[in-house]
Amino acid sequence: MHTTEHDWITTPLTADLLRGALELEHTEHGVLPHRLPARARAQYADAQLAMAEAQPSGVRLVFRTRATAVELDTLPTKRVYVGATPRPDGVYDLLVDGRLTARASVTGGNTLTLDMATGTATHQPGASGTLRFTGLPDGVKNVEIWLPHNETTELLALRSDAPIEPVPDSGRKVWLHHGSSISHGSDAASPTTTWPALAASLGGAELINLSLSGSALLDPFTARTLRDTPADLISIKIGINLVNTDLMRLRAFTPAVHGFLDTIREGHPTTPLLVVSPILCPIHENTPGPSTPDFSALSTGQLRFRAAGDPAERTSGKLTLEVIRDELVRIVKQRAADDPNLHYLDGRELYGQADFAELPLPDQLHPDAATHRRMGERFAELAFTVGGPFTGRGACQGTV
Incomplete structure (x- = not known):
């Protein structure tokens, strides 16, 4: 399927497209998946806990589509440890009908610099990036985009060259x-x-x-x-x-x-x-x-x-x-x-x-x-x- 920039369909990032998150926070940029609800987060304002629960381990976008091309704009937060070898960018896994089909990363983003010697952390804002998967098989299929398990990820926009709809409950435990x-x-x-x-x-x-x-x-x-x-x-x-x-x-x-x-x-x-x-x-x-x-x-x-x-x-x-x-x-x-x-x-x-x-x-x-x-x-x-x-x-x- 050939597309131009004008063929993209933008689908709102709503809870029915996400699995593994317990709550979605609407931010100035988009939505931030959380793995602890706000009431729990409010009971102890700990920087380590806040960072961990906002890292989307196990969180994935799941949808049904005929699209052969999908784009996802995200704003990641990268961790840097003072004195340590730089960490690789977070990885996104794309699954089609349950099979790993592609992997990609988003560069840039915010930077959280952690100093293990002093216990301090500094936050530097950065630019968002775009994840792009093309050449997906034609025909109706289930698509999953697993977010980086170790990188806080705000979701800004989801685009595709064919309509997207939520996947019904699989019935799995x-x-x-x-x-x-x-x-x-x-x-x-x-x-x-x-x-x-x-x-x-x-x-x-x-x-x-x-x-x-x-x-x-x-x-x-x-x-x-x-x-x-x-x-x-x-x-x-x-x-x-x-x-x-x-x-x-x-x-x-x-x-x-x-x-x-x-x-x-x-x-x-x-x-x-x-x-x-x-x-x-x-x-x-x-x-x-x-x-x-x-x-x-x-x-x-x-x-x-x-x-x-x-x-x-x-x-x-x-x-x-x-x-x-x-x-x-x-x-x-x-x-x-x-x-x-x-x-x-x-x-x-x-x-x-x-x-x-x-x-x-x-x-x-x-x-x-x-x-x-x-x-x-x-x-x-x-x-x-x-x-x-x-x-x-x-x-x-x-x-x-």
Whole structure:
């Protein structure tokens, strides 16, 4: 189909074209997808949380069209870490009828400069850019544009050379997942290759990724968001951020986990609910937090982390990953006596000691792209196949 500039059809960017976002904010430029609602965001004005929830991990435009060319104007916000090697531009994945067809990026945009040494951040406004996909197959098809999982993205305009309409509900089960930066996507290659996105694709589920980089902290407003979001399957991955931030001791952790689960159960009393403990992270297995930047590595352009706690502090209730796993097993076992739809998965089933030997964590905290693929495949096998907690036919390997 040949088009000129005058053949473009502009389609309003409305909620019925977006999946994976819980709220759309109308900005001076366009719309900004949020993964936490305004009421939750208002309860703690934290810069890390604000950045994480506005990064559209798992958020995608989904529409039906005959178009062979599609354009999307966006205003991205790029992160720059002082002293570190520049990060690549965020990646957009284009799927046609569920198959990855193209990838692209938008250059320019706003710049958020983060200084790990001082803890300061500066924001520099920039220009918007245009994402362009051409040569799409003719005929009616479902098109998905997955937004960059790690780059705040305002959506300004959607154009195509044929009309666009929303896609009816697929009837697939909705999987609601909450976790840390690892589940958010950390160093995955693209938005459809974060481990939850891969697992959802393999499991035939519709993903809502409520993972919040640095902010999986058992916050009550996050629990209420999970409670109030319709879902058929729910998983929560708990632990690493609590150690990273040195946020609480064991005395606070146990009641907080119970409270988090209680709140979710208020809205989802019988929904399959899977509690996932941390994957292996050697620096924090037996050493408490906080996690701090390794400035010796930063001097060479690498962003790496180290554990700043003292292993002896475990006796005073400081949390390590081993302490958290042991307590999560106990909590789930206790609750499962009255909640047969509650399950547990040891995160080391997704990434353990043998995996670390083969695919070490590049910055000591976050998995690389190959590890995301491995974790996604393993989670799909453990949770979505026969006998897994998401099939309704019993517990999977590693579960209580």
